[in-house]
Amino acid sequence: MDNAATNYNSIFKQDLFKGQTIIVTGGGSGIGRCIASELASLGAHTVLIGRSLEKLETTSAEIVEDGGSVSFHRLDIRDEEAVRETVAVIVKEQGQIHGLVNNAGGQYPSPASMIKKRGFNAVVETNVTGGFLMSREVFLQSMSKKKQGAIVNIVADMWRGMPGMAHSGVARAGMQNLTKSLAVEWASAGVRVNAVAPGWIASSGFDAYDSSFISSMFSLMTQNNLARRLGTEAEVSAQVTFLLSPAAAFTTGQCIGVDGGAPLYTQLLPVPDHRNMKEFQGFHRYQKPKSLRTWEESQ
DSSP: OOOOOSSOOOSSOTTTTTTOEEEEETTTSHHHHHHHHHHHHTTOEEEEEESOHHHHHHHHHHHHHTTOEEEEEEOOTTOHHHHHHHHHHHHHHHSOOOEEEEOOOOOOOBOGGGOOHHHHHHHHIIIIIHHHHHHHHHIIIIIHHHTOEEEEEEOOOOBTBOTTBHHHHHHHHHHHHHHHHHHHHTGGGTEEEEEEEEOSBOSGGGGGSOHHHHHHHHHHHHHSSTTOSOBOHHHHHHHHHHHHSGGGTTOOSOEEEESTTGGGOOTTSOOOOOOOSOOOOOOTTOOOOHHHHHHHHHO
């Protein structure tokens, strides 16, 4: 491990989510794994959702080892009936769902002219349709009945488009718009809906891309944001945790960027290289992605 701590070093108070059940989709790896670990460290019973049984089992075992409460369900969130049945099981087992983090997603780099319909639809269904289905079922089966709840959707820094990943840009923008619509429609049920838009985060997700592609991007990523570095999983998790917490009781329909100010970066007034925006690393089990380690060693 890169961090020698023995438990999650959250800035939030102990037992903040004690007695609450919070679902994290894509909770077996990357940013989702970090979010699930922080929520569990704060007393939540965290429910992991994902397609890889191995990743779910590994992350679940980590949370248990750290003293947290966790369960998991293998699920393709694009499968409407499976989503409905899984949420029903969670409600039956836990009684109430207090929070949902729609973190599951995926995309691949490609020029728009080369994206096939099947690939385009797969990205949209994973990043938008799946999040919608999870939100709808959690709302109908629990939150609307209990008149409370918080949903956080993970989108992306897509404010200037996503050339090279047009399908993902469409999907993330759609999810951000859905966030606003659901915030209005579900407000009277006491349900808050917000989004977090990560920028370039040093997560295991980097290793899903071709090594030559991602390694060529690292220097550009660090040069094109105001912080002049990559973000951490824990910095994303902290924003998610805030939006799920009582401190965000008057915040809904919003999207918070965790991107080092990348959308503001411009060559008209370039920010000199610096190391003054120190990173926050609260995740004791964090490990740098292999591709990032390889790139750093080559510099």
